[in-house]
Amino acid sequence: MITVRRAESADAAELVRLRAVMIRDAFGEGDPPQGEWTGIAERQFRVRLGDSAGLLAAFVVDRPDEPGLASCAVGAVDTRIASPQSPTGESGYIFNVATDPAYRGRGYSRACMEELIEWFAKRGVAWVSLHASPSGEAGYRALGFTPPRHTALQLDLWSRFAQEV
DSSP: OOOOEEOOGGGHHHHHHHHHHHHHHHHOSSSOOOSHHHHHHHHHHHHHHHOTTOOEEEEEEEOSSSSSEEEEEEEEEEEOOOBTTBTTOEEEEEEEEEEOGGGTTSSHHHHHHHHHHHHHHHHTOOOEEEOOOTTTHHHHHHTTOOOOSSOOOOOOHHHHHHHHO
């Protein structure tokens, strides 16, 4: 049996470590550089996991043989204006789904995802989105995720800004 728990602010450093694992695996570029982003991400996790508004949740599996996290799934709630398709106006976004390489193949990520999806459902979130890596796509589809009905577009302001500086 897999024991999943809701992450706390004290888990922030481990969530950042697993975020680096996810970034490395998703982009295949080796370990991401350490730097300012890790400190900022740790502070963001500490603050947002302890925030009484509860707009961010992380579900984790602890390592069975040593301190630290084996796996995590993190999600955030975005509030827009209610509509017939979204009576609460809340939508969800899942990110930072990662399992430490030493603990893969045990169902940990799926268990974390199931808890996170349940958390969204209890809030009344109408739909949840995520970006899937090629290796993760089949697992997300098995949980019920499908391509969006409408074309998803984004504007990369970071790259635009970096080119102008």
